[in-house]
Each structure stands twice: as C-alpha cells, then as structure tokens.
Amino acid sequence: MTWNSSKTEDPSAPFAVTPDDIRAAHRRIAAHVRRTPILETPSPLAGAPPLSLKLECLQHSGSFKARGAFHNLITRPAPAAGAATASGGNHGAAVAYAADKLGVPAKVFVPKISTPAKVARIRACGADAVVGGANYAEAQMRCDAYVATSGALKIHPYDARETVAGAGTVALEWEEDLERLGLPALDTVLVAVGGGGLISGVAAWFAGRIKVVGVEPEGSQALRAAFHAGKPVDVPVQSVAADSLGASRVGDLNFAIARRFVGEAVVVADAAILEAQRWLWRQASVVAEPGGATALAALIGGAYRPETNERVGVLVCGANADLATFAALF
Structure with missing residues (x-):
C-alpha cells in the first residue's frame, strides 16, 4: 500500500523543514537523547496487521x-x-x-x-x-x-524550526529501526497533536511517502480547526489531555508543514483516550499520560479506521502521568 500527498504547496516555502534538516538535527542530538525502542504488538482491531508502537514515552524527561x-x-x-x-x-x-x-x-x-x-x-x-x-x-x-x-x-515548544527538526528525529529512527529489524514498512502513522511540533516534524521527515494522521482530543482541535479555516485560528481547550495537548492555536510553521504533508486530522473523545491508556498498560505494560495515549485512541474509539492489511504505527509520545490518577483508571 502506498500513499502520496495531493497537496501542492511549494516545498521551498519559507521556514520549511526538510529531511536533510532532520538528519542534521539527529547528528547533533544523538549523543544526548535515547534511541527509544519500537514494539510490535497485536492491534486492538480484530484481524488487523500487528501494530508498531514507537515508545517515545521512554525518552529522557518522559516525552519526545x-x-x-x-x-x-x-x-x-x-x-x-x-x-x-x-x-x-x-x-x-x-x-x-x-x-x-x-x-x-x-x-x-x-x-x-x-x-x-x-x-x-x-x-x-x-x-x-x-x-x-x-x-x-x-x-x-x-x-x-x-x-x-x-x-x-x-525556546518555543512547537513553532520553531529547531524544535520541529528535533521532533522529526523520532520518525527518522522509527523508519531506520524497522528496516534494521527486517520489519514491514509503515503505511500510516498516527500522531497526537497539540501545537503541532511533533506532527510537523514527523510529517517533514516522511514528506508524503506515507500517510500521517493527526489525532486530537475533541476538546482541543487546533489543527483540525486550522485545516477548516485555511489558517491557524484560536480554539477552546477542555480535555483530559489538556496539560500536554492544550495549545489553543497551532503554530504557523507547524501548519505550513501539516497542510502539505498531513493526510487528515481526526478527533477522539476523552473516554477513548482513557481506554487507550488502559490498553497500553494491559497489552504492553506501558505507562502513558493521556496525551501520550491520544494517538492510539483513534483506533480504540474508531476515529481512524484502517483499510484491510494497512500497516499502522502509533507514536506513544509521553509518560508523565500522575500515578494516582493513572492507578484510578483500573
């Protein structure tokens, strides 16, 4: 299965972040960050191919x-x-x-x-x-x-070239490690969205070669609103994941990249996010905060429905859960 972006924005647009920028960023930071593992696990969807999890929740400081x-x-x-x-x-x-x-x-x-x-x-x-x-x-x-x-x-958390290029190294490692381990390439990756730093970095790396899907809480839809308006706009924020995905407006740079290389943005209910946290613990013994589990919630709650045999990757981007709140999930 292949996917090509149909967007036509100029790839030389000002402030673009390229795969070469991401490679250079990786050379600079490799000695300072963890090369977090990928985990192959049965999908929560019956009959679907194994799910590829990139466990960036194991990164220094607990997130990408x-x-x-x-x-x-x-x-x-x-x-x-x-x-x-x-x-x-x-x-x-x-x-x-x-x-x-x-x-x-x-x-x-x-x-x-x-x-x-x-x-x-x-x-x-x-x-x-x-x-x-x-x-x-x-x-x-x-x-x-x-x-x-x-x-x-x-240091801006998302709307800066240095931040985006650093975030994009997640996707570089993911793709390299799948190839190194002899695992099938991905057709689609699901990425949680707050202000857009992570998804724009991932999308800049894949650059239309595979489908990148943004996943946002129902109560924090900055990217989806920007897609509808054709530009970043302010949105209300009220979600269980607001402490990590609570940007009220997607970044300008992030939107410029996303509108070219992100296939779609879907929204998930808080209940699906909490269930995704439970699933990650029960299936993989992974502790994820709500924002870290939001990408998986798109499968758990049905907001994203893969095609038959579509190979899906989920980026688990954060582990900084309050342990008392996490324990209460069970």
Whole structure:
C-alpha cells in the first residue's frame, strides 16, 4: 500500500523543514537523547496487521520533547540569563533536563492546569518553575514578558524550526529501526497533536511517502480547526489531555508543514483516550499520560479506521502521568 500527498504547496516555502534538516538535527542530538525502542504488538482491531508502537514515552524527561530541547540549546547558544520557555509540563521538563545537562540556567512558565507531577519533574531538574495563568497561552505571555526584560533565550515548544527538526528525529529512527529489524514498512502513522511540533516534524521527515494522521482530543482541535479555516485560528481547550495537548492555536510553521504533508486530522473523545491508556498498560505494560495515549485512541474509539492489511504505527509520545490518577483508571 502506498500513499502520496495531493497537496501542492511549494516545498521551498519559507521556514520549511526538510529531511536533510532532520538528519542534521539527529547528528547533533544523538549523543544526548535515547534511541527509544519500537514494539510490535497485536492491534486492538480484530484481524488487523500487528501494530508498531514507537515508545517515545521512554525518552529522557518522559516525552519526545527532549529532542527539540537539546536541538535548540545546542544550535542556539544561551546568554548569561539562560533559557526560558512556556509549557504545559512536558516541554518544560525537557528544557529543564537539557539545560541541566548542558549547564544552562532555565526558567519555565507553567499554567495552573499542569499536573503536580510535571511541575515537580521540572523543579527536580534544577529549573525555576513559575506557575501562573489559566492555560498555556497565558503562560506563554508571561514567558514572553520575561524574555523581553531579561534577554533570556526563548525556546518555543512547537513553532520553531529547531524544535520541529528535533521532533522529526523520532520518525527518522522509527523508519531506520524497522528496516534494521527486517520489519514491514509503515503505511500510516498516527500522531497526537497539540501545537503541532511533533506532527510537523514527523510529517517533514516522511514528506508524503506515507500517510500521517493527526489525532486530537475533541476538546482541543487546533489543527483540525486550522485545516477548516485555511489558517491557524484560536480554539477552546477542555480535555483530559489538556496539560500536554492544550495549545489553543497551532503554530504557523507547524501548519505550513501539516497542510502539505498531513493526510487528515481526526478527533477522539476523552473516554477513548482513557481506554487507550488502559490498553497500553494491559497489552504492553506501558505507562502513558493521556496525551501520550491520544494517538492510539483513534483506533480504540474508531476515529481512524484502517483499510484491510494497512500497516499502522502509533507514536506513544509521553509518560508523565500522575500515578494516582493513572492507578484510578483500573
């Protein structure tokens, strides 16, 4: 089975991220990040081919975000004021981790919706976690104000070339490791979407060679709304996965890549996300936070229905679950 993008946007558009950019990013960060494993497991859909899981939940700091954080800090030297970012939790933990390893001070602006576990992880890495603002957008405004007065290096969680190229290294490894292990190539990959950093990196790597499907919670549909409007627009955010997929607007760069290389965006109910968390634990002993299980929820809840014999990969992108809440699922 093959899939080709029918989008016609100019591949030389400003701020594009190419496979060569992603290869270069991988060379820069390979010594600092884990090459996370892939797991072949029976699909939750009866009669379907085995599912390929890319377990990026096992990455340093508990999510794929470490890739973009390291790539930013390696390619953009930080001033004396250090680095600053806004985050629902995972990106902040990644910046805190990478900054600590590279000897850079970091300040992370976190909204009130972030879980205590994620705030604790940020602080455990030595960063200054500043909690305030009702949502990610308000935390970003607080971060921008701090950067303007301090001169700190701003590390955007998704709408930056360095971040996207770092995220795209997930797909590079996935494809290389399938070939190395003699496993069948993928027809489709399912990727959770918040602000669009991960899916745009994955889509930039595959560049139309396979189908990339975005998966969003019903209560946080930034990419789907942008597709409908033809441009990024603001959306309301209310979901069990809001602390990691709670961007109220998809990034400009991310949308430019997605509109060319992402096949479709589907939405899933919170109930399907919680069931996907249960399935990952029962089937594979994998702890995933709600955002980390959202891509799988597209299969669990029926939002994405593969064709017969379609080879599907699911990116499990984060593990920073509150353990008490996770235990309550069972």
